[in-house]
Amino acid sequence: MTIIWIDQCNSNPNWRVGILRYFNPVGAHKSGLIDENPRGVPNNLFPIIMRVAMGRLPEIAIFGSDYATQNRTGIRVYIHATDLVNGHLKALNTLSSAVGANIWNLGSGVGWSVLQMIGFTEQIIGKHLKYNVMMFLWLCRKVTNDSRKYRE
Numbered sequence: 001m002t003i004i005w006i007d008q009c010n011s012n013p014n015w016r017v018g019i020l021r022y023f024n025p026v027g028a029h030k031s032g033l034i035d036e037n038p039r040g041v042p043n044n045l046f047p048i049i050m051r052v053a054m055g056r057l058p059e060i061a062i063f064g065s066d067y068a069t070q071n072r073t074g075i076r077v078y079i080h081a082t083d084l085v086n087g088h089l090k091a092l093n094t095l096s097s098a099v100g101a102n103i104w105n106l107g108s109g110v111g112w113s114v115l116q117m118i119g120f121t122e123q124i125i126g127k128h129l130k131y132n133v134m135m136f137l138w139l140c141r142k143v144t145n146d147s148r149k150y151r152e
Contacts, residue, residue: 002103009101016098018091022106027080034081045076045114049121052129060131062114073133075111 005017026046028035036047051057065072079087087106094102112120118129 002101006101009099013099015100016095017101018095018098019101019103020087020091020106021103022079022084022087024076024078025081025084026078027082029082029085034085045117046078049118049129052131053121053125053127058130060114060118060129062131062133064135065133067113069113071113071115073114075113077107077109077111078117079107 002019005019009015009017024044024046026036026044036050038044038047042048042051045060048057048060052060062073064074067074069075084106087104091102091104118131122129
């Protein structure tokens with residue numbers, strides 16, 4: 001998608017595009033209007049940690065423990081929800097005078113592992129959070145339908 005927007009801006013100088021790249025928004029706004037309570041089953045780590053802390057989920061599933069990290073769990077960069085909002089507002093403000101395609105990476109530049117995020121939360125709430133490390137055996141299989149060759 002990024003390449004399409006850049007090509008569009010290169011072909012028409014009247015276009016202004018802002019592309020914001022970020023991962024793993026966390027946290028809530030003090031008003032409660034932006035929060036960590038998604039509908040349905042969350043697919044981000046922090047809402048899952050919060051639901052386990054509140055007793056709404058039994059445990060945190062950690063997917064993999066064979067990463068080349070200090071505690072063998074995956075590392076991700078997180079950005080607070082209000083910082084993400086501010087990044088969007090600054091991008092809109094900049095686009096009022098910028099031209100072409102503008103790309104911004106939002107985040108702290110510091111990654112935290114899954115176990116570190118769980119540990120930080122445990123320290124803050126003063127409670128142990130149950131987690132389970134899920135190991136996956138990735139199986140690959142190629143299935144072909146060769147019935148066509150018999151018809152032709």
